[in-house]
Amino acid sequence: MSALPDIDALPALPPKRADWLFRIGLVIVITVTILAAIGPYIGPYDPMLTTVRVAQPPPSLVEIPGLLTSWFAGTLPYPPHFMGTDVSGYDIFSRVIAAPRTDLVIALTANFLSLAVGVFLGLIAGYFRNVATELLMRVSDVMQSFPVFISAMVLVTLAGRSTSNIVIALAFVYIPIYIRLTRAEVLSQKSRGFVEAARAMGNSEIAIALRHVLPNSLTPALIQSSVTIGFAILLTAGLSFVGAGVRPPTPEWGLMISTGANTIILGEWWPSVFPGIAISLTVFGFAVLGNALERRYEDG
Amino acid sequence: MAEPILKVRNLAVGYPTPAGMLQPVKGVSFDIDAREVVGLVGDAGSGKSTTALALLGLARAPGKIMGGSVKFDGRNLLTLPDEDIRAIRGRDIGIIVQNPRAALNPMLKVGRQIGNAYAAHNGGSASDARAQAIEMLRMVGINDPERRVDTFAHELSGGMAQRALIAMALSSRPRLLIADEPTSGLDVTIQAQFLDQMWQTVQMTGSAILLVTQELGVIANYCDRVLVLHEGRIVEDAPVRQFFAAPRHPYSQDVLRLYREKGSDYPAQVASGAPVLMQAKGLTKNFPIRHSSKVVHAVDQVALTIRKGEAVGLVGESGSGKTTVGRCLVRLVDPTDGTILFGGTDLSRLSNAAMRGYRSRVQIVFQDPFDSVNPRWTIAQILDEPLRLHSTDDAAARRKRAAEVLALVNLPEALLDRKPKGLGAGALQRINIARALILRPDFMVLDEPTSVLAPRARNALIALLARLQAELGISFLFISHDLTTVRFLCQRVAVMYLGQIVEEGSVEQVFSAPQHPYSRALLSAHLFPDPTHRRVDHPEAAALQGEIPSPIDLPKGCYLASRCGFANDACRSTPQVLTQQDGRAVRCHRVVAGEI
Numbered sequence: 001m002s003a004l005p006d007i008d009a010l011p012a013l014p015p016k017r018a019d020w021l022f023r024i025g026l027v028i029v030i031t032v033t034i035l036a037a038i039g040p041y042i043g044p045y046d047p048m049l050t051t052v053r054v055a056q057p058p059p060s061l062v063e064i065p066g067l068l069t070s071w072f073a074g075t076l077p078y079p080p081h082f083m084g085t086d087v088s089g090y091d092i093f094s095r096v097i098a099a100p101r102t103d104l105v106i107a108l109t110a111n112f113l114s115l116a117v118g119v120f121l122g123l124i125a126g127y128f129r130n131v132a133t134e135l136l137m138r139v140s141d142v143m144q145s146f147p148v149f150i151s152a153m154v155l156v157t158l159a160g161r162s163t164s165n166i167v168i169a170l171a172f173v174y175i176p177i178y179i180r181l182t183r184a185e186v187l188s189q190k191s192r193g194f195v196e197a198a199r200a201m202g203n204s205e206i207a208i209a210l211r212h213v214l215p216n217s218l219t220p221a222l223i224q225s226s227v228t229i230g231f232a233i234l235l236t237a238g239l240s241f242v243g244a245g246v247r248p249p250t251p252e253w254g255l256m257i258s259t260g261a262n263t264i265i266l267g268e269w270w271p272s273v274f275p276g277i278a279i280s281l282t283v284f285g286f287a288v289l290g291n292a293l294e295r296r297y298e299d300g
Numbered sequence: 301m302a303e304p305i306l307k308v309r310n311l312a313v314g315y316p317t318p319a320g321m322l323q324p325v326k327g328v329s330f331d332i333d334a335r336e337v338v339g340l341v342g343d344a345g346s347g348k349s350t351t352a353l354a355l356l357g358l359a360r361a362p363g364k365i366m367g368g369s370v371k372f373d374g375r376n377l378l379t380l381p382d383e384d385i386r387a388i389r390g391r392d393i394g395i396i397v398q399n400p401r402a403a404l405n406p407m408l409k410v411g412r413q414i415g416n417a418y419a420a421h422n423g424g425s426a427s428d429a430r431a432q433a434i435e436m437l438r439m440v441g442i443n444d445p446e447r448r449v450d451t452f453a454h455e456l457s458g459g460m461a462q463r464a465l466i467a468m469a470l471s472s473r474p475r476l477l478i479a480d481e482p483t484s485g486l487d488v489t490i491q492a493q494f495l496d497q498m499w500q501t502v503q504m505t506g507s508a509i510l511l512v513t514q515e516l517g518v519i520a521n522y523c524d525r526v527l528v529l530h531e532g533r534i535v536e537d538a539p540v541r542q543f544f545a546a547p548r549h550p551y552s553q554d555v556l557r558l559y560r561e562k563g564s565d566y567p568a569q570v571a572s573g574a575p576v577l578m579q580a581k582g583l584t585k586n587f588p589i590r591h592s593s594k595v596v597h598a599v600d601q602v603a604l605t606i607r608k609g610e611a612v613g614l615v616g617e618s619g620s621g622k623t624t625v626g627r628c629l630v631r632l633v634d635p636t637d638g639t640i641l642f643g644g645t646d647l648s649r650l651s652n653a654a655m656r657g658y659r660s661r662v663q664i665v666f667q668d669p670f671d672s673v674n675p676r677w678t679i680a681q682i683l684d685e686p687l688r689l690h691s692t693d694d695a696a697a698r699r700k701r702a703a704e705v706l707a708l709v710n711l712p713e714a715l716l717d718r719k720p721k722g723l724g725a726g727a728l729q730r731i732n733i734a735r736a737l738i739l740r741p742d743f744m745v746l747d748e749p750t751s752v753l754a755p756r757a758r759n760a761l762i763a764l765l766a767r768l769q770a771e772l773g774i775s776f777l778f779i780s781h782d783l784t785t786v787r788f789l790c791q792r793v794a795v796m797y798l799g800q801i802v803e804e805g806s807v808e809q810v811f812s813a814p815q816h817p818y819s820r821a822l823l824s825a826h827l828f829p830d831p832t833h834r835r836v837d838h839p840e841a842a843a844l845q846g847e848i849p850s851p852i853d854l855p856k857g858c859y860l861a862s863r864c865g866f867a868n869d870a871c872r873s874t875p876q877v878l879t880q881q882d883g884r885a886v887r888c889h890r891v892v893a894g895e896i
Contacts, residue, residue: 197666201659203685215676216675216676
């Protein structure tokens with residue numbers, strides 16, 4: 001072996017832009033995660049309680065420093081409504097930062113359920129190819145041919161509008177993606193030399209599948225997780241928006257947009273725009289993080 | 301003495317890495333004379349390809365040419381403006397890259413591609429370009445060039461596509477041709493055809509060649525002079541005979557050691573009374589074709605006998621079925637028919653579960669060392685796996701044994717806690733061998749274990765295998781297309797063609813006097829690293845014509861009949877049988893009858 005590495009194998013330096021996006025994505029994802037833990041307790045108001053100030057617009061940007069100063073000095077009669085209040089008098093800011101507790105928890109749980117089931121089925125479908133696994137793939141084709149939103153809506157409506165049913169519905173619609181990703185990776189990994197070597201050593205097929213093929217086939221599914229979590233948040237919000245999601249007055253972005261949508265025609269834009277921005281940023285954060293991870297994986 | 305056409309001085313190429321600037325080429329100087337064939341040899345990563353590209357003022361991004369000069373025709377290519385150097389590339393300096401088959405555009409007619417390459421540098425009308433294309437195709441020995449000029453790449457056979465590529469590279473009659481490993485991954489017969497054609501064509505165009513390669517056989521047979529590149533520097537620059545006879549630099553000596561020490565002796569035969577360890581009879585494997593009732597006849601009635609302590613070579617071109625035979629013997633592939641007797645047990649009849657008990661005694665080492673180890677495991681875990689499955693030792697004893705086999709293959713114990721990433725092909729292949737040895741098997745299949753290794757690592761591995769065979773008395777089936785290696789390692793050899801063994805005998809019998817026309821062709825195409833018998837100085841008649849028949853629709857008579865110069869009507873109509881004769885076997889009725 002020469003001391004010099006093979007120049008063909010030298011990794012290209014990752015492009016700067018991707019790194020920058022990766023960091024933004026990471027900051028957003030971490031912020032949303034922290035809010036999911038403590039969001040309901042740190043807002044100026046209880047997100048579940050109404051105030052007497054109904055449909056109050058948010059202060060303008062120039063007023064905010066003054067408001068903060070007097071709030072901390074204790075000279076305000078009540079804490080400021082940074083994003084205004086809605087028609088029922090809920091403080092929108094407190095609800096926007098409390099919502100990840102609902103949205104992220106639903107999305108995370110759903111994602112990990114479908115990741116676990118999808119990877120398991122994908123491993124079986126890729127490793128043991130037979131009539132049963134071909135049938136499984138055709139079923140998953142059919143599932144994928146329905147728009148996820150419609151499938152999820154129908155499932156929740158049929159099963160009843162509870163948080164656990166929403167989680168199950170979301171998990172169900174994302175399973176085919178994980179089956180397909182894992183199966184493709186298993187198909188390429190199972191023909192590799194170390195798998196054949198493991199067979200030549202006397203491993204059973206199940207041991208080969210679990211010890212050699214599975215760990216080497218996980219990466220695409222794990223990267224997809226980041227993207228899926230983002231879209232699951234969007235789907236959770238979407239379901240509430242059409243009334244098939246969590247019940248009011250749970251602080252939830254989609255529900256807040258739905259409530260605000262009724263009054264937007266009166267010029268009251270703030271009850272729906274602020275949760276809308278929150279959803280966009282969150283989905284964007286998870287998506288760019290997923291993209292950046294994928295690029296890093298492809299570069300080795 | 302005429303002025304050299306290319307003068308390279310202190311050429312340096314750098315690559316930025318996170319750890320700082322890396323210099324794969326650091327100060328290379330050499331000359332190439334007109335009409336000279338110069339070989340550039342070195343390990344993977346020694347900077348060969350980078351040097352070749354830099355001669356054209358190119359560097360693969362993010363690399364940069366750091367300094368030096370490349371004088372061609374008295375002009376420094378590194379300081380020329382872009383337009384001027386573009387005019388030189390392709391016109392005055394031609395290039396043939398690795399994997400020639402992929403280098404033809406499938407969407408354009410062959411003549412158009414050659415004509416475009418010509419017209420880009422010489423101008424002229426479309427009909428001029430076409431006439432030139434026809435002329436070049438004729439020069440590279442393609443029959444009926446007026447018709448071939450209008451075919452697409454997929455309509456040409458592999459051999460013709462390669463000729464077309466040579467025609468394209470030489471269409472402007474460049475003064476220098478840079479060929480970067482043009483034959484890596486090709487079979488020996490095709491490799492020889494390609495290099496012969498390239499060599500003959502430059503004799504007509506008068507070009508000089510810089511031939512980048514890892515193969516000493518290619519150097520010895522085609523080159524006038526050798527440049528040895530080691531760690532980014534030229535460490536030796538010598539005429540080819542002097543290089544093989546008296547290499548000066550320690551690296552060159554290392555590369556050539558095996559050939560120099562072993563000389564021309566054949567390995568000693570195993571005593572004829574040695575017990576038979578592995579015996580395959582009537583081994584047959586057909587692979588069904590999807591959506592068809594036809595099958596691929598991969599292995600056809602193969603019989604092999606391997607005695608205790610014996611190394612048997614199995615040679616043949618790709619597609620001959622030799623790898624499938626190896627896999628059948630260790631039951632990674634279930635044979636369609638036949639028996640595999642191993643110490644009295646027929647392995648082909650065992651259930652998968654019963655076979656697992658024999659896995660500790662028959663082992664296999666694969667061709668691609670990088671692919672054969674689980675990339676997520678440490679070397680310790682990789683070596684531990686067979687022990688965990690087959691021994692009752694505790695973890696400490698197993699780790700001790702792992703360290704033992706590492707020492708046996710000349711690797712430091714410190715590797716145990718590393719992962720495969722970052723290890724070279726040679727080291728990884730030793731780990732694969734260590735893993736196969738760890739259970740002290742009686743029999744090992746080695747499936748082209750040296751084919752991806754650089755010359756020095758390959759030599760070291762061959763020496764290691766020879767030592768293991770002598771010390772441990774393991775029997776090997778050594779599958780290889782590299783006849784030089786087989787000649788060093790094996791006592792007996794079997795030649796396969798289209799799933800059948802066509803000749804079998806001791807290495808000495810087969811190598812010194814091959815009988816079957818196919819063995820003769822294979823041996824004559826093989827490039828032995830011996831510059832005193834250069835192929836280009838002793839032109840041999842093309843031994844085989846045409847292409848290998850499809851293993852799906854096999855010919856009725858002898859499989860070689862369509863390509864064999866000795867074939868008569870009887871050959872074409874009657875299937876041939878393997879006939880035993882003075883300790884060797886041959887599948888050719890004309891040889892048996894003493895006619896050829």
